[in-house]
Each structure stands twice: as C-alpha cells, then as structure tokens.
Amino acid sequence: MAEELGTQPTRQPSALDIAAQWAQLPAEHLAVALSALEPQLAREHEARVLAEQARAHFELEQLRADATELGRAHRRYLVGVYSAAVVALAALGASVYSGTHQQPWLAIAFFGPTLLSLVKIFALGRSDANDLKQAAAAAKAAANMLPPPPP
Known part of the structure; x- marks a missing residue:
C-alpha cells in the first residue's frame, strides 16, 4: 500500500474502464454509473x-x-x-545595329559572351564557369576572323 502512494498512474482511466468496473455491481448501481458516465463520454468525444x-x-x-x-x-x-527574352532581343538588336554600322568588334561583344551568359543567368538562374570559357573562345574565334581595323 505504501508503494502505491508514491506512484502516479501511467494513464487516465477512460470512461469505458470505469464502466467495466461498475459492471460488476448490481443493475441499480450500473444505471447510476452510466448516467454519471455520460457527461464524461461527451467531454472525451468533444476533446x-x-x-x-x-x-x-x-x-x-x-x-x-x-x-x-x-x-x-x-x-x-x-x-x-x-x-x-528581353535581354536576348536587346543584345541581338544591338549586335545587328553595330554590325551594320561598321562596328564589328562591338557586334561581337554584344552577340558573344553577353548574350549567352546573361540569357542563361536569367532563364535558368545559374551560370557555370565553362559557359563563360566557351563563350570567350567563340568570341575570340569570331574576332580572329575579322579583317584588321583600318590604320
């Protein structure tokens, strides 16, 4: 008995546990128990x-x-x-305009690394180091094909 005084129950007995205990009593006591049990069941259901x-x-x-x-x-x-799309169209337009107005170096600058790098950054949200290297190599190759500027 002294051991039970210091211990706490592991869980709160449910209404059905209480009803099972009262079921061992006579029918009159069971009717009283069930009428007292109904509010507890309603509270548990509401919870x-x-x-x-x-x-x-x-x-x-x-x-x-x-x-x-x-x-x-x-x-x-x-x-x-x-x-x-806006950056690509603007860069292409600037490249065409520069190319038709005797500015091939500027046309290459607008069309090469600027176009590829910025479009990839805006469209995909990322840029790789290899992309810039490839764009620079393409721009260098295109620039090597241009005739030398007049003296």
Missing part, C-alpha cells in the same frame, strides 16, 4: 472532435502556404524567362 478539427485546420493552412509558395516560384520563373 477528440476539437483535436481533429485543429489537425484539419493545420493541414489546410499548410496546403494554402504550399500553394502560395508554388505560385510565387512560378512567377519568379516566368519573370526570369521574360527577362531572358
């Missing part, structure tokens, strides 16, 4: 319903947050693609 509602509300808020973040990511992607 379960509230917990389920809270869980459902949390899940709904999480889904809304995920949908919002996906929408933002998509808008960022589209802004990058549109920016890449």
Whole structure:
C-alpha cells in the first residue's frame, strides 16, 4: 500500500474502464454509473472532435502556404524567362545595329559572351564557369576572323 502512494498512474482511466468496473455491481448501481458516465463520454468525444478539427485546420493552412509558395516560384520563373527574352532581343538588336554600322568588334561583344551568359543567368538562374570559357573562345574565334581595323 505504501508503494502505491508514491506512484502516479501511467494513464487516465477512460470512461469505458470505469464502466467495466461498475459492471460488476448490481443493475441499480450500473444505471447510476452510466448516467454519471455520460457527461464524461461527451467531454472525451468533444476533446477528440476539437483535436481533429485543429489537425484539419493545420493541414489546410499548410496546403494554402504550399500553394502560395508554388505560385510565387512560378512567377519568379516566368519573370526570369521574360527577362531572358528581353535581354536576348536587346543584345541581338544591338549586335545587328553595330554590325551594320561598321562596328564589328562591338557586334561581337554584344552577340558573344553577353548574350549567352546573361540569357542563361536569367532563364535558368545559374551560370557555370565553362559557359563563360566557351563563350570567350567563340568570341575570340569570331574576332580572329575579322579583317584588321583600318590604320
């Protein structure tokens, strides 16, 4: 008995546990026990319903947050693609204009590394060191093919 005084029960007995204990008594006592047990069952049910509602509300808020973040990511992607298209068109236009107005070096500068690097940065959101090396090599090859500038 002294050992039981210091210990705490591992769990709260449920209404059904209490009903099972009262079931061993006569029918009159059982009727009284069940009438006293009904409010406890209602409280337990209400607690379960509230917990389920809270869980459902949390899940709904999480889904809304995920949908919002996906929408933002998509808008960022589209802004990058549109920016890449604008930069590409501007660089190509500047290259054509410079090339037709006797400025081949400037045309190569607009068309080469500028176009490739900036479009990749805007469209994909990343740039590699090899891309810049390849663009520089292409620009150098194109510049070597140009006639020397007049004296």
